[in-house]
Amino acid sequence: MTVVLRSVGEQPHRAAKARGITPVFIVDPTTGRCLQYEETHPLQSEHYLNLDPAVFSHGQFEIRTDLVDCGIDICTPDVLALWSESFDYELPRKNFLHGVLKDWELNGKMLYAEILDDGYAARATNLQMYDCISRDVLERWTLPFVPDSNLLHGQTYRRVKGGSYVEDHVVAERGAKVTQSAVGRGTTIKTGSAISGSTIGRRCKIGKNVKIENSYIWDDAVIEDGASVVHSVLAGSVVIGANCHVPEGTLISYHAHIASGVQLPSKPPARISVLADNKQLADTDISLVGKGGKGASYTVIADEEDSDDEDSGDRDPAVLQSSLIYSLEGLNISTSSISTLASDDEYDSDDDISLAGSMRAGDFGHKRDRLSSFASDDAAKPDGFHNDAVHGLVDALRADDSDDFDGAKLEFMGLRLANNASDGAMRRAIAVAFVRRAAELLAPEHGALEPTKAAAEALTSKNGAVKFVREVGVGGEGVAQQAEFALALQKALTAVRGLEPGRSGALLAALLQQLYSLDVLEEEGILAWWADKRAAENEGLDALRQKCRVLVEWLENADEEESSEEEGDDEDE
Known part of the structure; x- marks a missing residue:
């Protein structure tokens, strides 16, 4: 597949700066191959970009944020087949393009x-892009596609003084001023009115002393004397009463009527419609549109899932594009610093694993539906991926009806892809899930197993669980990766409430020993964790670390004995 993009560089192309979501393309400049696709936005909790290690194997690559996406893809039939098979992909860029590039080795695409570098390119995917492209058309950035080209049947635009375009039969009385605007056929503009940077539809009636700035007035609208409209969209057959003020960002739908003298709110900008979200006629809100007006504030009835996301603080970046005006006011913006490295090693109070709380729930064996197990039931926590992933993995480890872990792995990887989770975030979630399950098995309700047996049960009770920890949790055979997973287990255990420090330390040692026996962690990885300063950076971590001293000394002695034996063999030879 080939994605068509337009480079804008430093030139004043509004479309490149209009959207709150910035597309990031990582491209091989020699072949033009797209290596990775990401999106950044001001609402994300952490302001960094994770590059796939495979990107660096290409020798050179460019990270481009100066590209306008035309939304044009040239593809083979295989792409359409892959799209139809990927039922969980909703968006062609954020989901499909990102997902295919993420798993390109698997897909082979x-x-x-x-x-x-030449020509104009943009796509009106939202109100802000609609605004940008309309202005570019009026300012002739889109030559030869400008109003006076009259490309559509029935158009009769001509360019007049002031950089404006008017169709036939437009009547502008003496004293009316129109600059950098387009006015459709049959529209009348009375004396004293001023229109600038706006698009006026056909058969509109503009009264005396009306002020319209940077707005879009559709066909058959009526704006009475003394009204003002600033950077707003008024749909067809809208009536704005005399001396009304329509502030920046207002959206007024078809056939709405604003009574005379009404000052519409500016924060937040009003969205007015005569229909409710269920497509039925809405009850007129007199406090909003005035006595004699028609319409009410339009709000979308969000489903339960959307409500949970909003309550949890995870804001959909689409909210940045849902209005005519791009604004961050009133949104929960992260204050994390911009960095190039992920910081997934810090555990806050939201990550605490309450063993006592789970015991009070009284039913560790409760089995939720497997497909819904990755949907968080705790909307108060901000880290959506972490909570959903931990819940899903723990449910899979608890399940009595299946010994296979492959289904849980598939769901986990799908969740990772949907959330664009980093390797560190995955490692952290897996460590917390297995620690939580092992800690549960220490409780009397689950047999009061000894730490060694609890660790073995948590890791080996499900077919494929050990392989999952090795390939996804650790993520490789490198010493640094193994040390990071051991540190993640240690930090996860410090968050367990209701478990004595001595038992926590014993469980950590048991988990590390089991992982060593199962060839998930090598002795070099465990020793690297032991030498890491982060493993003893506070009293809680150091207390757990000390409980593993016997294991570490045994590994060190075993290493020394092996070295001595090798030296002895060399001497014998």
């Missing part, structure tokens, strides 16, 4: 970027 190559994607390329055709970056254009």
Whole structure:
């Protein structure tokens, strides 16, 4: 597949700066192959970009944030088949393009970027892009696609003084001023009115002393004397009464009527419609549109899932594009610093694993539906991926009806892809899940197993669980990766409430010993964790670390004995 993009560089192209969501393309400049696709936005909790290690194998690559996505893809039929098979992909860029590039080795699909340097390119995917493209058309950035080209049947635009475009039969009385605007056929503008940077539809009636700035007035609208409209969209057949003020960002739908003298609210900008979300006629809100007006504030009835996301603080970046005005006011913006490295090693109070609380619930064996096990039932926690992933993995480890862990792995990887979770976030979630399950098995309700047996049960009771920890949790055979997973287990255990420090330390030692026996962690990885300063950076971590001293000394002695035996063999030879 080839994705068509337009390079804008430093030139004043509004479309490149209009959206709150910035597309990031990582491209091989020699072949044009697209290596990775990401999106950044101000609402994300952490302001960094994780590059796939495979990107660095290409020798050179470019990270481009100066590209306008035309929304044009040239593809083979295989792409359409892959799209239809990927039922969980909703968006062509954020889901499909990102997902295919993320798993390109599995899919075997190559994607390329055709970056254009000439011509105009943009797509009106939201109100802000609609606004940007309309202004570019009025300012003739889109030549030869400008109003006076009259490309559509029935158009009769001509360019007049002031950089404006008017169709036939437009009547503007003496004293009316129109600049950098387009006015459709049959519209009348009375004396004293001023229109700038706006698009006026056909058969509109503009009264005396009306002020319209940077707005879009659709066909058959009526704006009475003394009214003002600033950077707003008024749909067809809207009536704005005399001396009304329509502030920046207002959206008024078809056939709505604002009574005379009404000052619409500016924070937040009003969205007014005569229909409710269920497509039925809405009850007129007189406090909003005035006596004699028609319409009410339009709000979308969010489903339960959306409500949970909003309550949890995870804001959908689409909210940045849902209005005519791009604004961060009133949104919960993260204050984390911009960095190039992930910091997934810090555990806050939201990650505490309450063993006592779970015991009070009284039913560790409760089995939720497997498909819904990755949907968080605790909307108060901010880290959506972490909570959903931990819940899903723990449910899979508890399940009595299946000994296979492959289904849980598939769901986990799908969740990872949907949330664009980093390797550190995955490691952290897996460590917490297995620690939680092992800690549960220490409780009397679950047999009061000894730490060694609890660790073995948590890791080996499900077919494929050990392989999952090795390939996804640790993520490789490197010493540093193994040390990071051991540190993640240690930090997860410090968050367990209701478990004595001595038992926590014994469980950590048992988990490390089991992972060593199962060839998940090597002795070099465990010794690297032991030498890591982060493993003893506070009293809680150091207390757990000390409980593993016997294991570490045994590994060190075993290493020394092996070295002595090798030296002896060399001497014998």
